[in-house]
Amino acid sequence: MIELKSFIHSAEQQTRKALADYRDALxxxxxxxxxxxxxxxxxxxxxxxxxxxxxxxxxxxxSVINRSPVHQEWMLQILDEQPMKAREKDRILGLLKxxxxxxxxx
Numbered sequence: 592m593i594e595l596k597s598f599i600h601s602a603e604q605q606t607r608k609a610l611a612d613y614r615d616a617l618x619x620x621x622x623x624x625x626x627x628x629x630x631x632x633x634x635x636x637x638x639x640x641x642x643x644x645x646x647x648x649x650x651x652x653x654s655v656i657n658r659s660p661v662h663q664e665w666m667l668q669i670l671d672e673q674p675m676k677a678r679e680k681d682r683i684l685g686l687l688k689x690x691x692x693x694x695x696x697x
Contacts, residue, residue: 616648
């Protein structure tokens with residue numbers, strides 16, 4: 592029983608950290624969306640660094656939330672804590688490889 596509680600707590604921490612890192616990278620890359628895209632297009636170091644961080648954070652978040660159904664449930668719970676506008680903007684559900692049967696967005 593203690594191992595299960597420990598796993599669930601660990602899954603929560605991992606999911607919260609991965610999603611927070613992804614949101615931070617997303618915010619950093621898109622705070623000046625047009626200038627960021629233009630910077631990437633023209634190969635500006637700062638824009639390329641932000642884009643790389645975003646890609647790494649997105650891949651890491653996807654890896655964490657696809658680890659287990661427990662991680663996916665935590666992702667949904669965390670999303671429930673956000674306003675709908677933030678959920679739509681972050682598009683975190685897109686990180687799921689597949690939506691497991693019985694897993695529903697509230």
